[in-house]
Amino acid sequence: xxxxxxxxxxxxxxxxxxxxxxxxxxxxxxxxxxxxxxxxxxxxxxxxxxxxxxxxxxxxxxxxxxxxxxxxxxxxxxxxxxxxxxxxxxxxxxxxxxxxxxxxxxxxxxxxxxxxxxxxxxxxxxxxxxxxxxxxxxxxxxxxxxxxxxxxxxxxxxxxxxxxxxxxxxxxxxxxxxxxxxxxxxxxxxxxxxxxxxxxxxxxxxxxxxxxxxxxxxxxxxxxxxxxxxxxx
Amino acid sequence: xxxxxxxxxxxxxxxxxxxxxxxxxxxxxxxxxxxxxxxxxxxxxxxxxxxxxxxxxxxxxxxxxxxxxxxxxxxxxxxxxxxxxxxxxxxxxxxxxxxxxxxxxxxxxxxxxxxxxxxxxxxxxxxxxxxxxxxxxxxxxxxxxxxxxxxxxxxxxxxxxxxxxxxxxxxxxxxxxxxxxxxxxxxxx
Numbered sequence: 001x002x003x004x005x006x007x008x009x010x011x012x013x014x015x016x017x018x019x020x021x022x023x024x025x026x027x028x029x030x031x032x033x034x035x036x037x038x039x040x041x042x043x044x045x046x047x048x049x050x051x052x053x054x055x056x057x058x059x060x061x062x063x064x065x066x067x068x069x070x071x072x073x074x075x076x077x078x079x080x081x082x083x084x085x086x087x088x089x090x091x092x093x094x095x096x097x098x099x100x101x102x103x104x105x106x107x108x109x110x111x112x113x114x115x116x117x118x119x120x121x122x123x124x125x126x127x128x129x130x131x132x133x134x135x136x137x138x139x140x141x142x143x144x145x146x147x148x149x150x151x152x153x154x155x156x157x158x159x160x161x162x163x164x165x166x167x168x169x170x171x172x173x174x175x176x177x178x179x180x181x182x183x184x185x186x187x188x189x190x191x192x193x194x195x196x197x198x199x200x201x202x203x204x205x206x207x208x209x210x211x212x213x214x215x216x217x218x219x220x221x222x223x224x225x226x227x228x229x230x231x232x233x
Numbered sequence: 234x235x236x237x238x239x240x241x242x243x244x245x246x247x248x249x250x251x252x253x254x255x256x257x258x259x260x261x262x263x264x265x266x267x268x269x270x271x272x273x274x275x276x277x278x279x280x281x282x283x284x285x286x287x288x289x290x291x292x293x294x295x296x297x298x299x300x301x302x303x304x305x306x307x308x309x310x311x312x313x314x315x316x317x318x319x320x321x322x323x324x325x326x327x328x329x330x331x332x333x334x335x336x337x338x339x340x341x342x343x344x345x346x347x348x349x350x351x352x353x354x355x356x357x358x359x360x361x362x363x364x365x366x367x368x369x370x371x372x373x374x375x376x377x378x379x380x381x382x383x384x385x386x387x388x389x390x391x392x393x394x395x396x397x398x399x400x401x402x403x404x405x406x407x408x409x410x411x412x413x414x415x416x417x418x419x420x421x422x
Contacts, residue, residue: 013325016333017340018311020267028266109257110250175274211356214373232354 036065039112041102041119042176043094046128050092058118063111068103083145095142098176236300241309249296256280258296267307267337278365281338282306288345307337320344320382329378331369339365343379
């Protein structure tokens with residue numbers, strides 16, 4: 001039997017469904033027995049000078065193996081060497097919410113959360129660049145030695161900056177507890193035009209009872225969605 | 234604090250920190266790693282498990298709160314013979330998973346949804362699963378899987394929709410039959 005034109009079920013699915021996959025935190029290797037845990041201390045602000053980091057209290061906290069800051073990593077190679085290279089740990093400046101400022105290594109995960117709270121970082125806030133349009137308009141430079149906050153633009157393929165302007169509704173709550181800097185799930189870089197256009201189509205026919213249209217919103221699909229909504233109303 | 238709970242039909246007991254989260258109890262104490270931590274902020278639903286057959290996000294439940302209760306994780310859904318739960322089978326048949334990270338939580342949320350509403354419309358499935366996020370397949374196949382499982386359950390014998398690990402009497406107070414029967418509308422065999 002050819003697999004062409006035939007539905008094929010995946011051999012890995014039963015395991016994923018009944019036992020789960022093996023993601024990093026699921027590893028239970030003998031080599032990892034007694035392994036220490038890492039907790040990151042992250043910036044709560046989008047742009048600031050870091051004027052002081054006090055790790056003393058954290059070092060004395062229960063279960064702490066080590067507390068590291070940029071000063072402890074100066075023997076490691078500095079990123080890719082470009083003007084916009086992000087440091088492994090922020091040295092004297094943070095450039096986004098969630099940027100790692102210190103590493104706390106502990107025997108247990110909960111001890112790491114406790115000790116990370118004891119790391120005291122002094123921030124001197126700087127004006128932030130919070131949108132693509134702000135970056136295009138200039139504004140404070142995030143990286144010294146650069147001429148603008150635009151890393152790349154123009155050419156093919158089209159970029160988000162060439163799309164019609166959309167009114168954005170930001171629903172994220174800033175957080176320093178994850179690397180993305182926002183609570184919940186978000187895309188670091190997403191072109192919102194496609195879902196925005198589809199949402200606009202759904203909104204336009206929502207009063208007819210339509211709550212969803214599969215992409216792409218062809219005339220037939222829109223008509224079918226309206227017809228089905230009408231039939232079930 | 235000492236906590237004792239029944240996880241997938243087996244009793245698990247341990248002395249734990251007061252603040253230990255249920256998800257960490259399941260992963261670290263009970264050793265069941267199918268339950269994933271996705272966002273740590275109860276946004277994503279990857280940590281969804283069944284507590285007394287109702288779906289809860291185990292990253293926002295303390296282990297101490299689950300003391301004395303019945304837990305079901307993805308590991309406890311399949312039957313003792315390895316036969317997957319109807320919802321698990323439907324997820325496979327309808328390609329409702331890709332990387333599998335959200336899957337255990339998504340499946341358990343779906344099991345709970347179908348217990349409350351055995352015959353949901355597509356819109357009800359979408360609304361019922363809105364607390365569970367998937368980053369790779371999108372939701373179409375997941376919704377399709379839940380709807381397929383719902384029609385499969387109609388054909389299935391009563392009780393087939395109960396998680397296997399919960400079938401032992403503990404979860405069904407004094408009833409010899411199936412808890413599913415209680416939630417099924419009149420006239421459905």
